Amino acid sequence: MKLFYVPGTCSLSPHIVAREAGLPVDLELVDRQSKQTSAGRDYKALNPKGYVPALQLDDGQILTEGTVIVQYLADQKPATKLAPPAGTMERYRLMEWLNFIATELHKGVSPLFNPKLPDELRKTTLERLNDRLGQVERRLAEKPYLMGDAFSVADAYLFVVLFWCKKRLGVPMGPFPAIERQYGKLAERPAVAAALKEEGLVA
Numbered sequence: 217m218k219l220f221y222v223p224g225t226c227s228l229s230p231h232i233v234a235r236e237a238g239l240p241v242d243l244e245l246v247d248r249q250s251k252q253t254s255a256g257r258d259y260k261a262l263n264p265k266g267y268v269p270a271l272q273l274d275d276g277q278i279l280t281e282g283t284v285i286v287q288y289l290a291d292q293k294p295a296t297k298l299a300p301p302a303g304t305m306e307r308y309r310l311m312e313w314l315n316f317i318a319t320e321l322h323k324g325v326s327p328l329f330n331p332k333l334p335d336e337l338r339k340t341t342l343e344r345l346n347d348r349l350g351q352v353e354r355r356l357a358e359k360p361y362l363m364g365d366a367f368s369v370a371d372a373y374l375f376v377v378l379f380w381c382k383k384r385l386g387v388p389m390g391p392f393p394a395i396e397r398q399y400g401k402l403a404e405r406p407a408v409a410a411a412l413k414e415e416g417l418v419a
């Protein structure tokens with residue numbers, strides 16, 4: 217399998233999951249502007265959506281959308297329990313978290329990357345984000361991971377959004393002590409640390 221990625225973007229989530237699952241996934245870098253890959257390919261010809269992540273399966277098919285890719289990867293190695301079995305109520309709980317992270321957190325913080333965002337919009341974006349982070353804070357104050365007692369693909373995706381909040385956007389995390397603790401705990405996982413290093417995000 218091959219993962220198309222841009223360092224430090226949401227493609228870091230399936231990168232972490234592939235490592236957590238011990239799956240041999242090759243990485244191919246995509247240039248955000250030119251949409252050329254490091255292998256000299258036209259990324260938009262492979263994935264007309266143009267954004268990352270995309271996973272090329274061994275039969276050549278391209279799978280897109282991060283929340284789906286991480287579930288696909290987890291399902292290749294069910295013994296790692298990165299996702300509960302399909303069809304169970306627990307799997308729907310996982311999808312509930314993944315969708316929350318994608319639509320409320322990931323797309324919630326996205327406007328803050330725009331340096332031209334008007335102050336009033338920045339303020340309302342941060343207010344909404346703080347509300348959503350509050351949901352995560354309450355969960356992590358009660359449970360060691362989003363799904364309960366064990367790490368899942370949702371925690372990998374959450375880590376990426378927290379990485380942006382802390383390292384890229386300077387979102388004040390003071391009101392979220394449980395999230396702060398969780399960030400430190402997740403950053404120490406060997407798969408997370410190795411993915412950050414491979415993408416050149418830490419020394």
Ligand SMILES: N[C@@H](CCC(=O)N[C@@H](CS)C(=O)NCC(=O)O)C(=O)O
Pocket residue numbers: 222225226227248266267268269280281282283318
């Ligand atoms: N719906 C997509 C969104 C992916 C996405 O937002 N990718 C960003 C990086 S985090 C990207 O590649 N943006 C570049 C672009 O839109 O051209 C998913 O959840 O996988």
